[in-house]
Amino acid sequence: MEDTPPCSPAPCAGLRIGDALPDFEARSTMGPVKLSAYRGRWLILFSHPADFTPVCTTEFVALAREAHSFEARDCGLMALSVDSLFSHFAWLRLIKQRFDIEVRFPIVEDPTLVIGRAFGMVAPQDNDSATVRTTFFIDPAGVIRAMTCYPANVGRSIPEMLRTLDALQAIDAQAGLAPANWQAGDALLQSPSHDLDDVFAADSETAWFLREMPRKGAK
Ligand code: BEZ
Numbered sequence: 001m002e003d004t005p006p007c008s009p010a011p012c013a014g015l016r017i018g019d020a021l022p023d024f025e026a027r028s029t030m031g032p033v034k035l036s037a038y039r040g041r042w043l044i045l046f047s048h049p050a051d052f053t054p055v056c057t058t059e060f061v062a063l064a065r066e067a068h069s070f071e072a073r074d075c076g077l078m079a080l081s082v083d084s085l086f087s088h089f090a091w092l093r094l095i096k097q098r099f100d101i102e103v104r105f106p107i108v109e110d111p112t113l114v115i116g117r118a119f120g121m122v123a124p125q126d127n128d129s130a131t132v133r134t135t136f137f138i139d140p141a142g143v144i145r146a147m148t149c150y151p152a153n154v155g156r157s158i159p160e161m162l163r164t165l166d167a168l169q170a171i172d173a174q175a176g177l178a179p180a181n182w183q184a185g186d187a188l189l190q191s192p193s194h195d196l197d198d199v200f201a202a203d204s205e206t207a208w209f210l211r212e213m214p215r216k217g218a219k
Contacts, residue, residue, distance in 0.1 A: 014118070014119070014120040015119060015120055015136075015144060015147070016144070017144055017145060017146065017147060018143060018144065019143070019144050020141075020142050020143050020144075021035060021045070021119070021136065021138055021142060021143075021144060022035075022118060022119075023035045023036045024115050024118075026080075026108045026109065026110065026115060027085050027108070027109050028078070028085070028088075028106035028107055028108045028109070029085065029088045029089060029092060029103070029106055029107045030104070030105070030106040031106075033078065033106050033108060035078075035142075036142065038076055038078075038138070038142075039140060039141070039142050040140050041074045041075065041076060041140055042073065042074055042075035042076070042137070042138065042139060042140060042165065042168075042169070043075065043076045043077075043078060043136075043138040044070065044075060044076070044077050044078070044135060044136070044137055044138070044161065044165070045078045045080065045119075045135075045136045045138060046077075046078070046079055046080070046133070046134065046135040046136070046156075047079070047080045047081060047116060047119075047121040047131035047132065047133065047134045047135075048060075048079060048080075048081050048131065048133060049081065049130040049131055049132065049133070049152040050081060050082070050083060050130050051081060051083040051087045051088060051090075051091040052087075052090075052091055052094075053152075055152070055153065055154070055155040056081075056155075057091075057095065058155055059133075059155050059156055059158075060079070060091075060092075060095060060103055061095060061099045061101055062158045063077060063103075063105070063158055064095070064101045064102065064103045064104070064105075065101055066158050066162070067104065067105060069162055070162070070165070073162075073165055073166070073169065075165055076105065077105035077106075078105060078106050078107075078108065079105065079106070079107040079108065080107070080108040080110050080115060080116065080121070080131065081107070081108075081109075081110065081116075081130075081131055082110055082111060082113055082116065082130060082131060083109065083111070084109050084111055085109040087109075088107045088109060092107070110131075113131070116131045119134070119136070120134065121134040130152065132149060132150070132151060132152060133148075133149065133150035133151070133152065133154070133155075133156060134147065134148070134149050135147060135148045135149075135150075135156065135161065137164060137165060137168060139168070139172075145168050146164055146168060163182070163183060163184070166183075166184040167182055170184070170188060171188065174188055174213060175191075176188025176189060176190060176191075176213045177189040177190070177191060187212040187213060187215060188212070188213045189210065189211065189212060189213065190211050190212070190213050192208065192209035192210075193208045193209070
C-alpha cells in the first residue's frame, strides 16, 4: 500500500470569512503601507506567485486597466509577493513600456514571507515558497468577507472580482442574498422565513424560502 502523504493545511486555511485580518506595515511600490489605514473603505488584498511571470503579468495589466472600476466602488487594491521592492519596480516599468499602463496600486514586498505565511498565502507543499493566488475581500471594518485561492497556473477573473465586490456591497446595503450568477442591478433574494404561518400562507411551494426582494422604489 502506498504511503498517504501527510495532511498539510491548505493555503487560505488559517484565516476564515468573518475574521479580522491582522494588521501589518510594509514597503510597497507606493511607499510604506499599513493595512489598518484602509479602515473605512473596502480593500482587495491579493498575492501573486512572482514578478516577471506570464499569468501574473496578465493579471496586473488587467487589474491596472480596471483600477478605476475598483476606485468607483471605494475599494483599494493591494498586491503582495515574495519579490523585492526593486523587482516590483523593474516589472512595473516593463509593464508600462510594453502594455502602456501604469500599475498605481501598491505592491508589497514580502521577501521573508512573514506576511504571506501569516495570511495563509503560501502553498505549504511548494519548495520555492512562492505565494499562491490568494485574494481577500476586506470590508470597511477590516473583516474578511470573501476569499479565493487559485493555483499559480490559473489567472483570476477581474470581472468576477468586481462582481463579488458588487454582491458584497449590495447585500450589505439591502440586507439581501445574492443568487447564482447575480450581477449588479439584478434583484437580490430575501432571507427565508422562520415562521411556520408564513410557510403555510405562501402562495407557492417555494415562495416562503425563495423569493426576490422588492426593488427599491417599487410599489
Ligand atoms: C505565472 O504567473 O505565469 C506563473 C507563476 C508561477 C508559476 C507558474 C506560472
